Amino acid sequence: MVRLSAVDVALVVGYLVGITAFGVWLGRGIRGGRDFFLAGKSLPWWAAGMSLVVSDIGAKDMIGLAGDGYRYGIVMMNFDFIGCIFPVLIAAFLFMPYFWLAGVYTVPEYLGRRYNLGVRTFFAVIWVLFMMGTLGTIFVSAAAMFEGLLGWSFWFSVAVTAAVVGLCTALGGLRAVVFTESVSCVVLTVGAALICGLGLAKAGGWGQLKETLGQMSWTQHHLDLLPPADHPVYPWPAVLLGLGFVLGPAYWIGNQAIVQRTLGTRTQNEARASYVFCAAIKLVFPVLLVLPGLVGVALLHSELGPPGEHWDGNRVLPMLVARLLPPGVLGVVMGAFFAGVISNLDSYVSSASTMVVTDLYRPFIRREATDLECLQVGRWLVVAFLVGGVAISYPIKRGFGSVFEAFQTFLSFFQGPLLALLLLGMLTKRATPWGGVAGMIVGVSTSAVLNSAEWLLGVPGGVPFLWTAWWSFVAALAGVALVSAFTSGHDEERLRGLVCWLPAKGRNQP
Amino acid sequence: MTLLANLPEPHRVLAAAGGPDWLAQAAFIGAFVALIVILVSLPATMLGETESRPPLWRSVRAWAVLVAVVQILVYAFWG
Numbered sequence: 001m002v003r004l005s006a007v008d009v010a011l012v013v014g015y016l017v018g019i020t021a022f023g024v025w026l027g028r029g030i031r032g033g034r035d036f037f038l039a040g041k042s043l044p045w046w047a048a049g050m051s052l053v054v055s056d057i058g059a060k061d062m063i064g065l066a067g068d069g070y071r072y073g074i075v076m077m078n079f080d081f082i083g084c085i086f087p088v089l090i091a092a093f094l095f096m097p098y099f100w101l102a103g104v105y106t107v108p109e110y111l112g113r114r115y116n117l118g119v120r121t122f123f124a125v126i127w128v129l130f131m132m133g134t135l136g137t138i139f140v141s142a143a144a145m146f147e148g149l150l151g152w153s154f155w156f157s158v159a160v161t162a163a164v165v166g167l168c169t170a171l172g173g174l175r176a177v178v179f180t181e182s183v184s185c186v187v188l189t190v191g192a193a194l195i196c197g198l199g200l201a202k203a204g205g206w207g208q209l210k211e212t213l214g215q216m217s218w219t220q221h222h223l224d225l226l227p228p229a230d231h232p233v234y235p236w237p238a239v240l241l242g243l244g245f246v247l248g249p250a251y252w253i254g255n256q257a258i259v260q261r262t263l264g265t266r267t268q269n270e271a272r273a274s275y276v277f278c279a280a281i282k283l284v285f286p287v288l289l290v291l292p293g294l295v296g297v298a299l300l301h302s303e304l305g306p307p308g309e310h311w312d313g314n315r316v317l318p319m320l321v322a323r324l325l326p327p328g329v330l331g332v333v334m335g336a337f338f339a340g341v342i343s344n345l346d347s348y349v350s351s352a353s354t355m356v357v358t359d360l361y362r363p364f365i366r367r368e369a370t371d372l373e374c375l376q377v378g379r380w381l382v383v384a385f386l387v388g389g390v391a392i393s394y395p396i397k398r399g400f401g402s403v404f405e406a407f408q409t410f411l412s413f414f415q416g417p418l419l420a421l422l423l424l425g426m427l428t429k430r431a432t433p434w435g436g437v438a439g440m441i442v443g444v445s446t447s448a449v450l451n452s453a454e455w456l457l458g459v460p461g462g463v464p465f466l467w468t469a470w471w472s473f474v475a476a477l478a479g480v481a482l483v484s485a486f487t488s489g490h491d492e493e494r495l496r497g498l499v500c501w502l503p504a505k506g507r508n509q510p
Numbered sequence: 511m512t513l514l515a516n517l518p519e520p521h522r523v524l525a526a527a528g529g530p531d532w533l534a535q536a537a538f539i540g541a542f543v544a545l546i547v548i549l550v551s552l553p554a555t556m557l558g559e560t561e562s563r564p565p566l567w568r569s570v571r572a573w574a575v576l577v578a579v580v581q582i583l584v585y586a587f588w589g
Contacts, residue, residue, distance in 0.1 A: 074588070081581060081584065081585075082538060082541065085577060085578075085581055086541060086542065086545065086581070089545055089549070089574050089577065089578060090545065090548075092570070092574060093548075093549060093552060093556075093557070093571075093574070097556075223588075225584070225585065225588040225589050226531070226534040226535060226538065226585070226589045227534075228531065228534075229534070236534040236537070236538075237537075240534075240537055240538060240541065244541060268558065269557070269558055269570060272557075272570050273570045273573075276570050276573050276574045276577065279574070279577045280573065280577050283577065283580055283581075500556070
């Protein structure tokens with residue numbers, strides 16, 4: 001357990017109280033669903049951009065990437081370079097402005113308008129299930145940190161986290177989520193930079209660090225950004241095709257927790273700008289998140305040793321934090337961890353609530369629900385999701401690794417097909433509703449078969465998940481194209497504002 | 511089952527075609543170059559720049575190109 005000084009504890013508690021008060025204060029003046037779910041379309045680009053960054057990066061990413069940086073080296077930076085910056089720039093110009101112009105609240109809502117209600121409902125249910133599971137895992141991460149750093153019990157830690165997030169999100173809606181996340185982005189950046197700066201200084205500077213890495217047999221390729229084509233986990237063609245062309249775009253274009261803040265911006269140009277700003281910030285984050293892993297190799301290799309089969313990478317960052325940071329600075333870094341946890345949680349709670357109201361409650365339960373009613377339901381759903389997340393956090397705690405991986409695998413079944421449907425739906429008017437259904441079925445079936453390739457097809461070691469994403473995307477594209485060729489689509493008037501070559505009449509303001 | 515297991519899998523064929531290291535670098539840089547080409551060639555009407563072009567420092571397109579250029583430099587030096 002890290003020993004926090006009184007200054008550190010005061011900083012952490014002050015941060016938690018301050019961020020809660022700020023979120024509640026931002027909730028003034030919410031009068032309807034549009035204010036709650038889309039911040040009344042009033043968000044500035046810079047706040048939405050910063051919010052995008054911390055919606056993506058949480059405490060578990062900080063800890064996980066430091067461990068992976070220790071194990072694999074700077075190849076992990078590709079997750080933020082080709083896996084994030086590349087798709088974010090594509091999304092900024094080819095997708096986000098059209099989501100914004102279509103006036104949708106959620107990505108499944110767009111799919112419903114472009115294809116049909118079946119496609120919309122399918123993806124809405126999948127995402128809500130995934131978000132629910134993710135909430136449980138984030139609660140467990142938060143509790144582990146509170147438990148380890150402040151000595152709080154599991155349930156007390158979970159209750160405090162749920163209360164902070166619940167107050168901010170249920171009262172403040174998307175506006176509170178985005179502005180508190182902007183603060184979190186600054187705290188996270190400062191905290192990560194402090195770990196890197198102090199760690200690098202302790203390791204003797206960059207030159208000394210390179211020399212140390214060169215001396216060990218298992219770190220020879222730690223400074224190679226691009227892995228060889230026969231790399232067992234990250235072969236470069238799979239990184240480029242699976243991560244850069246499928247998983248990255250699917251995440252940045254199809255993930256409601258990411259997209260929602262952009263839909264709340266003031267103009268479509270600000271929607272674009274928020275994504276470009278996020279990409280610019282993301283130029284720095286790979287260094288901030290992976291460098292601690294390399295520093296860990298230099299400072300901790302005698303204790304942690306080379307990564308083996310049961311090696312636990314999650315120990316790298318906490319050990320560095322405990323040894324490097326002086327009192328006061330430790331409080332700031334702890335604040336950064338909590339900022340990451342809270343940002344992740346409020347993004348998922350807010351998005352899950354928006355999706356249930358927009359894609360399930362309104363179409364299936366109360367078609368004639370008023371805006372005010374949607375606001376009330378949305379607020380209760382925030383509470384319900386938090387309670388649900390708390391309830392499943394304990395079973396997740398008991399089998400954390402396997403459960404978390406199961407959720408990730410579950411989601412990877414749908415990412416490729418989702419991207420294929422969005423891509424063809426937005427780029428061509430030829431994609432038909434039946435084509436969408438066929439693409440969805442073919443793509444998800446391909447994912448299922450490839451994920452089970454080891455026992456189903458006898459492929460030794462199974463198919464790497466990046467390749468599964470790529471081939472399910474290709475299969476879904478083929479499914480949509482083939483069935484669309486033989487079925488009829490929506491007329492051109494209905495597709496206006498949904499396909500990028502068919503602008504909506506009177507709604508093409510910048 | 512055995513027959514399927516012995517068939518060349520598409521991804522392994524692609525991996526085998528991965529070739530020398532410079533090809534990886536060229537592919538990653540090529541992706542960002544292609545992105546810049548797309549960004550530069552997007553019609554102004556798609557970006558709402560119909561009336562007057564914004565100054566360069568206020569152009570979202572110019573900032574996006576700058577970010578992509580930085581990525582090319584990253585892959586050129588560390589790839």
